[in-house]
Amino acid sequence: xxxxxxxxxxxxxxxxxxxxxxxxxxxxxxxxxxxxxxxxxxxxxxxxxxxxxxxxxxxxxxxxxxxxxxxxxxxxxxxxxxxxxxxxxxxxxxxxxxxxxxxxxxxxxxxxxxxxxxxxxxxxxxxxxxxxxxxxxxxxxxxxxxxxxxxxxxxxxxxxxxxxxxxxxxxxxxxxxxxxxxxxxxxxxxxxxxxxxxxxxxxxxxxxxxxxxxxxxxxxxxxxxxxxxxxxxxxxxxxxxxxxxxxxxxxxxxxxxxxxxxxxxxxxxx
Amino acid sequence: xxxxxxxxxxxxxxxxxxxxxxxxxxxxxxxxxxxxxxxxxxxxxxxxxxxxxxxxxxxxxxxxxxxxxxxxxxxxxxxxxxxxxxxxxxxxxxxxxxxxxxxxxxxxxxxxxxxxxxxxxxxxxxxxxxxxxxxxxxxxxxxxxxxxxxxxxxxxxxxxxxxxxxxxxxxxxxxxxxxxxxxxxxxxxxxxxxxxxxxxxxxxxxxxxxxxxxxxxxxxxxx
Numbered sequence: 001x002x003x004x005x006x007x008x009x010x011x012x013x014x015x016x017x018x019x020x021x022x023x024x025x026x027x028x029x030x031x032x033x034x035x036x037x038x039x040x041x042x043x044x045x046x047x048x049x050x051x052x053x054x055x056x057x058x059x060x061x062x063x064x065x066x067x068x069x070x071x072x073x074x075x076x077x078x079x080x081x082x083x084x085x086x087x088x089x090x091x092x093x094x095x096x097x098x099x100x101x102x103x104x105x106x107x108x109x110x111x112x113x114x115x116x117x118x119x120x121x122x123x124x125x126x127x128x129x130x131x132x133x134x135x136x137x138x139x140x141x142x143x144x145x146x147x148x149x150x151x152x153x154x155x156x157x158x159x160x161x162x163x164x165x166x167x168x169x170x171x172x173x174x175x176x177x178x179x180x181x182x183x184x185x186x187x188x189x190x191x192x193x194x195x196x197x198x199x200x201x202x203x204x205x206x207x208x209x210x211x212x213x214x215x216x217x218x219x220x221x222x223x224x225x226x227x228x229x230x231x232x233x234x235x236x237x238x239x240x241x242x243x244x245x246x247x248x249x250x251x252x253x254x255x256x257x258x259x260x261x262x263x264x265x266x267x268x269x270x
Numbered sequence: 271x272x273x274x275x276x277x278x279x280x281x282x283x284x285x286x287x288x289x290x291x292x293x294x295x296x297x298x299x300x301x302x303x304x305x306x307x308x309x310x311x312x313x314x315x316x317x318x319x320x321x322x323x324x325x326x327x328x329x330x331x332x333x334x335x336x337x338x339x340x341x342x343x344x345x346x347x348x349x350x351x352x353x354x355x356x357x358x359x360x361x362x363x364x365x366x367x368x369x370x371x372x373x374x375x376x377x378x379x380x381x382x383x384x385x386x387x388x389x390x391x392x393x394x395x396x397x398x399x400x401x402x403x404x405x406x407x408x409x410x411x412x413x414x415x416x417x418x419x420x421x422x423x424x425x426x427x428x429x430x431x432x433x434x435x436x437x438x439x440x441x442x443x444x445x446x447x448x449x450x451x452x453x454x455x456x457x458x459x460x461x462x463x464x465x466x467x468x469x470x471x472x473x474x475x476x477x478x479x480x481x482x483x484x485x486x487x488x489x490x491x492x493x
Binding site for chain 1: 322324344345347348349350351352353354356362363364365366367375376378379
């Protein structure tokens, strides 16, 4: 029972570390997906007095990914009833060219400002419209959220690592007698500490399985998917192959490094 | 004759100004049976500890099995200990291991296969009359039985040297007899060097032996 209690303490601590890391990864993924969505939705409108092609736009600023001319036919169609064909043709010739510019990533307000200035340097460009304000507020909020989650994850990881270290100190005391008897008969350090390493590895595997199970349940119930869908994001919160492998590596690394710390500490005491 | 232990001006102490053994010079021949006696607190056990590297010489030189014990490295110490069998007054058995696994400990450390160590353990448990207790755990055994297990463990890997600290201190007559018979057998049949720290040399001992006595930090051979 006592041994089970010790196992559970370490498993819960490891699970907390893994969960906080996974939450951070999921938030990062969500923000990256939101960024992509913003980037795809976002465009700059440019009014030019002459025809411009994409390479000319790209030459002005490498943030520009592609350009799309905005057709004026619809506007002219509406004026058809009020104007003669001759006047319409004249208007068509004098009407400036409208372009929608798409960027290769979502820009910061500073970058938008810089880009606007850069475009306005071209004598053919008469007007540039950024429309960044609405997107920018939400995006900044998300970045703030990401930073908060990051800080929170680091704090949780640090605190739980200390808890794990304490837990392993307890293990060390429990196994100290056996380890010292083995030392009296010339057992090398790795053999004396084999039990500690075995426990650490088993607990790391169990903690990873628990994490997979937790995210399986989250995925299965789907309420996170619904929440993300409402903000127009569709992502996989937990990738069962990549994320479980990464979590297992983290859990094993944390538990093995901490076991090593204990073993080296005990050697110095000897 | 080869010397298993050579001490030259050996001084031992736990604290800086508290010398327990002072400038002792002596040697122990390979294959001999040695008793070390002395009053309580005279330093018998401390001297024995220095033989298996639990305490380092404060001054002078100590060589055990050809290995110098001053500033000995961990790997050298482990190597030496794999050739020594130790019997403690408090048995020092691993409580969560079965009797069989406890006896097997030195063989596990030395890397013997399960077949070899299993056969050796069965043989030794037969010698100490505990074959029927193989699957039990140390707390389930009496003090005498536990010491017999410790004795079997000390003999398991055919060590060159057996160090025994008050091996029959608190034991019943039967267990004491088994222990002394095993120590005598190891000495006469396997030529193992035996060093026993004790208050009294048993009158029943049937092998020639050397006797060192410790008094006020000095060691002298009793003729």
